[in-house]
Amino acid sequence: MIKSYKLRRIISNALIYILLGGLGLIWISPLVYMIIHSFRADGGAFYSHILPWPNADGVRFTLQNYVDLFTKADNTANFPQWFLNTFIIAIFSCIISTLAVMMVSYAFSRLRFPARKPLINVGMILGMFPGFMTMIAIYYLLKALGILQLPHLALIICYSAGAGLGYQISKGFFDTIPRALDEAATIDGATKNQIFWKIILPMSKPIIVYTILTSFIGPWTDFVLAKIIVGAQGQQYYTVAIGLQIFIDKEHKSAYFKQFLAGSVVVAVPITALFLFLQRYYVEGVTAGGVKG
Amino acid sequence: MKKFVALVLAVLMMASVLVACGGGNNGGNAGNTDTPKGDTPAESLEIENGAKLLVWSADKAVDLTKKLCEDFKAANADKNIEIEVQVQGEDAAATQLLKDPDAAADVFSFASDQLSRLLKADSLAPVFSAKDVIARNSEDSVTVATVDGELMAFPETCDNGYCLIYDKSVVSDEQAKTLEGVLEACKAAGVKFVIDAGNGFYSCMFPFTGGLKIDGIKDDVQQFNDYNEDEVVATLKAFSDLFHKYSDIFMSSEDSRINAGFQETPHTVGAGIDGPWNVTADLAALGDNFGAAKLPTINVKGEDKQIISLHGFKYIGVNAVSKYPYAAQALADFLTNKQSQVERAKAVAWAPSNTEALSDPAVTENAALSAIFEQKQYSVLQSGIAETFWTPMGALGNYLWQESANDEASIKAQLEKAIMLIKDE
Numbered sequence: 001m002i003k004s005y006k007l008r009r010i011i012s013n014a015l016i017y018i019l020l021g022g023l024g025l026i027w028i029s030p031l032v033y034m035i036i037h038s039f040r041a042d043g044g045a046f047y048s049h050i051l052p053w054p055n056a057d058g059v060r061f062t063l064q065n066y067v068d069l070f071t072k073a074d075n076t077a078n079f080p081q082w083f084l085n086t087f088i089i090a091i092f093s094c095i096i097s098t099l100a101v102m103m104v105s106y107a108f109s110r111l112r113f114p115a116r117k118p119l120i121n122v123g124m125i126l127g128m129f130p131g132f133m134t135m136i137a138i139y140y141l142l143k144a145l146g147i148l149q150l151p152h153l154a155l156i157i158c159y160s161a162g163a164g165l166g167y168q169i170s171k172g173f174f175d176t177i178p179r180a181l182d183e184a185a186t187i188d189g190a191t192k193n194q195i196f197w198k199i200i201l202p203m204s205k206p207i208i209v210y211t212i213l214t215s216f217i218g219p220w221t222d223f224v225l226a227k228i229i230v231g232a233q234g235q236q237y238y239t240v241a242i243g244l245q246i247f248i249d250k251e252h253k254s255a256y257f258k259q260f261l262a263g264s265v266v267v268a269v270p271i272t273a274l275f276l277f278l279q280r281y282y283v284e285g286v287t288a289g290g291v292k293g
Numbered sequence: 294m295k296k297f298v299a300l301v302l303a304v305l306m307m308a309s310v311l312v313a314c315g316g317g318n319n320g321g322n323a324g325n326t327d328t329p330k331g332d333t334p335a336e337s338l339e340i341e342n343g344a345k346l347l348v349w350s351a352d353k354a355v356d357l358t359k360k361l362c363e364d365f366k367a368a369n370a371d372k373n374i375e376i377e378v379q380v381q382g383e384d385a386a387a388t389q390l391l392k393d394p395d396a397a398a399d400v401f402s403f404a405s406d407q408l409s410r411l412l413k414a415d416s417l418a419p420v421f422s423a424k425d426v427i428a429r430n431s432e433d434s435v436t437v438a439t440v441d442g443e444l445m446a447f448p449e450t451c452d453n454g455y456c457l458i459y460d461k462s463v464v465s466d467e468q469a470k471t472l473e474g475v476l477e478a479c480k481a482a483g484v485k486f487v488i489d490a491g492n493g494f495y496s497c498m499f500p501f502t503g504g505l506k507i508d509g510i511k512d513d514v515q516q517f518n519d520y521n522e523d524e525v526v527a528t529l530k531a532f533s534d535l536f537h538k539y540s541d542i543f544m545s546s547e548d549s550r551i552n553a554g555f556q557e558t559p560h561t562v563g564a565g566i567d568g569p570w571n572v573t574a575d576l577a578a579l580g581d582n583f584g585a586a587k588l589p590t591i592n593v594k595g596e597d598k599q600i601i602s603l604h605g606f607k608y609i610g611v612n613a614v615s616k617y618p619y620a621a622q623a624l625a626d627f628l629t630n631k632q633s634q635v636e637r638a639k640a641v642a643w644a645p646s647n648t649e650a651l652s653d654p655a656v657t658e659n660a661a662l663s664a665i666f667e668q669k670q671y672s673v674l675q676s677g678i679a680e681t682f683w684t685p686m687g688a689l690g691n692y693l694w695q696e697s698a699n700d701e702a703s704i705k706a707q708l709e710k711a712i713m714l715i716k717d718e
């Protein structure tokens with residue numbers, strides 16, 4: 001038994017740090033591997049060295065994979081087009097979903113109307129069903145409506161139409177904003193609509209940022225639904241998720257593997273940029289306003 | 294509340310109307326029962342005016358397919374045909390088509406392994422111009438696609454097999470003649486020899502070499518010839534012994550591993566059994582050291598046996614629910630005629646199934662294609678293979694290089710299990 005409290009603390013801390021450090025290393029190593037190897041000059045898929053090896057010309061690292069990714073648009077791969085497609089889909093879905101979520105949350109939080117409670121419950125229950133269940137049905141409905149030929153519109157509809165169901169977190173946030181603010185605004189002659197835009201939204205920046213991020217990342221990284229809807233269309237309609245999978249399918253792996261690594265890194269850029277840009281609003285916001293006296 | 298109910302009803306009504314519209318469009322082909330019986334020359338097919346066709350082509354061949362489609366439009370300029378060409382891998386054509394035949398291509402190319410799936414789903418329209426097509430294509434390519442006397446697809450290529458690809462700086466041409474020689478050469482250089490032993494497409498070579506053969510499908514059950522089980526087992530044992538003896542050299546991995554090994558510095562792979570779809574990349578990686586030969590022989594109980602491979606073809610099929618069956622048939626015929634096949638051989642080095650086009654220099658001067666043709670005479674044709682064939686066959690191949698595969702009794706048990714699983718449907 002170790003008597004010294006200090007020694008005991010040091011030992012237990014060391015053990016905890018080793019454990020956490022090990023877990024962290026395991027978690028981060030695939031990312032590091034991907035980033036390092038995206039600059040690799042040598043080899044293709046199935047690489048046997050852990051760190052890149054100099055190739056026959058003695059080159060170890062190169063930007064060529066990224067250059068190829070954006071300049072070599074051919075019948076197999078057209079990454080710039082895929083990137084643009086995904087960007088457009090994600091931007092529109094993000095705007096529509098964020099607005100929908102905010103409005104639904106506001107209505108459920110502030111307005112009192114018949115069947116409000118049942119609607120909240122129905123929304124909760126519908127949101128619990130896994131999305132996989134309805135995918136085939138969605139495909140045939142879109143086909144019947146004839147918008148399968150416009151796959152990007154179809155995807156935007158799919159991603160944003162049901163977005164309002166994700167109201168729970170924002171509604172919880174709105175519930176914490178004192179109703180006294182609404183009342184004060186009402187006394188000053190503001191309508192419900194004005195209260196939403198001018199009072200509630202400016203005070204809810206953190207939750208708006210959160211909603212924007214999640215509703216952007218969803219369409220940006222979605223594979224299954226995108227594959228079902230766009231998969232049968234031409235390659236020029238693909239999103240990055242489908243496109244990157246083309247890079248590593250059986251037939252193309254040997255030629256496109258390094259481009260796949262570069263593409264995987266590039267895909268992370270918009271999400272990271274969006275987060276960095278919006279990050280500062282995370283801390284601001286709710287503490288800024290409030291009810292006085 | 295009443296308002297709400299009315300609204301719901303209105304939405305439901307709208308939806309049902311829209312769905313009905315969608316269904317109506319697809320039923321257009323149902324009444325077309327008087328299809329020609331295979332002896333209509335392609336030229337006399339009455340192409341529908343204003344036909345709109347969707348074509349699926351492999352990414353490597355899509356530029357050529359687009360050009361050929363333009364030629365086809367020019368040849369039928371009075372019909373106002375519209376053709377859209379989309380990229381769709383030949384390996385996934387059947388999967389995509391069966392997902393939703395209405396939305397799939399009218400004319401599409403696919404490899405012969407998907408034939409049975411497509412036939413089972415009645416997704417292929419019989420060839421209207423069969424007489425001509427049979428006359429101009431090699432007999433085996435026609436036989437494979439013929440079901441109950443009816444030709445079901447247009448032969449496109451005849452190179453869907455595999456051969457030995459090796460690095461000449463590691464394996465000499467002489468060593469490439471026997472499997473023992475190849476493995477010894479790889480061992481001397483400390484590099485790997487790759488076979489995708491877990492993939493039924495490749496692993497069926499092990500029992501085939503021992504005399505097993507496919508004999509069509511009867512009542513949905515895969516049939517085999519009267520093979521000598523002891524001989525098959527002895528051959529499997531010979532493979533297994535070699536894999537064990539060279540356990541640090543032999544590697545079971547998918548075929549693109551071969552190319553990846555050629556690309557690494559220094560090369561980690563010396564030879565492998567690979568298909569023509571990877572050959573262009575192999576050639577680029579190896580340059581002057583690129584070698585291609587028929588599969589080597591293997592020594593079974595003192596006798597050198599030629600390894601028997603599986604050989605298939607690629608076809609162009611016409612979707613059975615195409616809205617413009619005549620235009621689709623005419624286009625498929627055009628895409629597989631002699632001229633188109635020669636152009637395909639020149640542009641993407643796919644070997645023609647057309648007997649006359651086979652003598653084109655683009656084919657005869659291609660080392661890998663020559664190797665595959667040489668191997669073709671030692672092959673089992675990929676015809677009448679049940680869907681259940683691939684997985685058990687892959688499992689058998691995978692078993693051979695496991696440690697437990699060390700005596701004839703256990704190998705025999707695995708072979709019997711594989712045959713039973715293939716037949717059980």
